[in-house]
Amino acid sequence: MRVALISHDIYPGDGQGRVNYELARYLLSQGVTVDLLADRVDEHLVDLGATWRPIHPGGQSVNLIRVWRFKHLVNRYLDAHASRYDVLLACGVVLDRPHTVNVAHFVHGTWIDSPFHAAHRHRAPQKWYYRLYSLLNAHWERAILHQAEVVVAVSDNVGRDLVQLGLPSERLCVIPNGVDTDEFSPGPSRRAALNLPGDVPLGLFVGDLRSPIKNLDTALRALVDIPDLHLAVAGTLDGSPYPSLALDLGVANRTHFLGFQRDVVGLMRSADFFVLPSHQDAFGLVVTEAMSTGLPVIVSRSVGASCLVTPEVGIVIDPPDNVEALKTAFTTLASDPDRRAQMGRAARETALNCSWSRMGSRYLELFHEVGAPSHSGLSQPASKKLA
CATH class of the missing domain: 3.40.50.2000 (Glycogen Phosphorylase B;)
Structure with a gap:
């Protein structure tokens, strides 16, 4: 199986980047051929056998122009190369074409109405930029999610937001994010080193x-x-x-x-x-x-x-x-x-029961269900496969 994982960052520096990194690492461990269409990639994944196809490397922040340009460049690459992949895995607003799976880590369409949106905490012109950023992303989000055969929500909350925006529930599944159970494990307290009181809850x-x-x-x-x-x-x-x-x-x-x-x-x-x-x-x-x-x-x-x-x-x-x-x-x-x-x-x-390998196995199972031998990026209806 050959998978294209498409995201701005596949790098364990933040939440979504960490999820992308761990998913790619798991797929490689299972013998999947993985191409990373991304701006930033942890080089360890390349050492493990992934192929990095840089979109516009070097940028550290995801701004409005970068989002639009990333979509444009990914579309152009896939116009020529989509047929080589069994699964096109996109993370949110990163392309504008039919694809196999889209992973929703965040929903712009509901966030824009939140009283805690950044537009409510800044003055013009930052206020208008943040609102424009969310409005355009929400518009692109609606169009892109409807071009995915299956949409994965990272939590029930995200799933409810997607259904609220009109995504048919039969095209949705929930795969919670994982955790490194070896790194995050019980161990000795460091209260003294952190100057924290030792005799209180x-x-x-x-x-x-x-x-x-x-x-x-x-x-x-x-x-x-x-x-x-x-x-x-x-x-x-x-x-x-x-x-x-x-x-x-x-x-x-x-x-x-x-x-x-x-x-x-x-x-x-x-x-x-x-x-x-x-x-x-x-x-x-x-x-x-x-x-x-x-x-x-x-x-x-x-x-x-x-x-x-x-x-x-x-x-x-x-x-x-x-x-x-x-x-x-x-x-x-x-x-x-x-x-x-x-x-x-x-x-x-x-x-x-929520390890990264457990999360990865659920994605791989989904890929086997939806991956089309014809490499078309679309196969039978998701409702049939997810029933």
């Missing part, structure tokens, strides 16, 4: 601290009335409003802002539970990473990975800004070490 938040979308403010408000609980916060602090908010709420002495952290595994091993009450999050790899490390998790229903969080492994709150619900969840986990330990073991077991 400690929650952990990891995420963007410059945008309200990850909803740290609700976590800080819930912390106010739980005097024994501390919260470690990892993320870039430049331009963040949250240290000041913690001070205003009177929880600055129990909120430990650690800045950007490379050793996320060590940080997770030092915590008692993980919290991510995002207003919107297509998946949230950090949730499954915490579960794999053996942490109970508290997430909002708006986090895509919440579909994996059962009462045995964590607590799901809804809506995200429900301070009382989050306060109750904090109290439940902070006050019961035995329950935390039990939930952490269950979280680890759940994560073991």
Whole structure:
């Protein structure tokens, strides 16, 4: 089988890039011939046998012109070479032609209406650029997704958004993202090295601290009335409003802002539970990473990975800004070490069933179902294959 994996980044530097990288690595391990049509590629994949066909390498940010030009260049390449592939695997708005599978990591068509959209946080002209960026991507997204034989959503939340936009449910399947269960595994605490208190219950938040979308403010408000609980916060602090908010709420002495952290595994091993009450999050790899490390998790229903969080492994709150619900969840986990330990073991077991290889095997199974021997990029109706 020969697969063309089409995405701007196939590089483990961010969430989608990491998923693309791990999928490519798995396919190569199974003897699949993989061509990477991308701007950035981790050279390790080339060492493993992948062929990188650069689109316009070197760019670090995905802007409106780059999105349009990427589609144009990919279309031109496939006009000449599409017949060599059994599967054309596209990630979102990266081409404009019939293809086999499109993976939806994010849905522009619903994000544009969110009150947390970047257009609401900037002044002109940035405000108008962000809105134009989403409007055009939403327009391209609708057209491109309807040209895919099958659309893969990375979470139930993304799947619901796609159906809301008019994608027939029979052409949709959900394959959750994976996690490195070897890298993210239980281990010794590093609280002393991180200057964190060793004798208190400690929650952990990891995420963007410059945008309200990850909803740290609700976590800080819930912390106010739980005097024994501390919260470690990892993320870039430049331009963040949250240290000041913690001070205003009177929880600055129990909120430990650690800045950007490379050793996320060590940080997770030092915590008692993980919290991510995002207003919107297509998946949230950090949730499954915490579960794999053996942490109970508290997430909002708006986090895509919440579909994996059962009462045995964590607590799901809804809506995200429900301070009382989050306060109750904090109290439940902070006050019961035995329950935390039990939930952490269950979280680890759940994560073991969500490994990168498990994710890759589900994609490969799908490819065998939809891959057309004629190399046409289209075969029998997806509803028949996915039934």
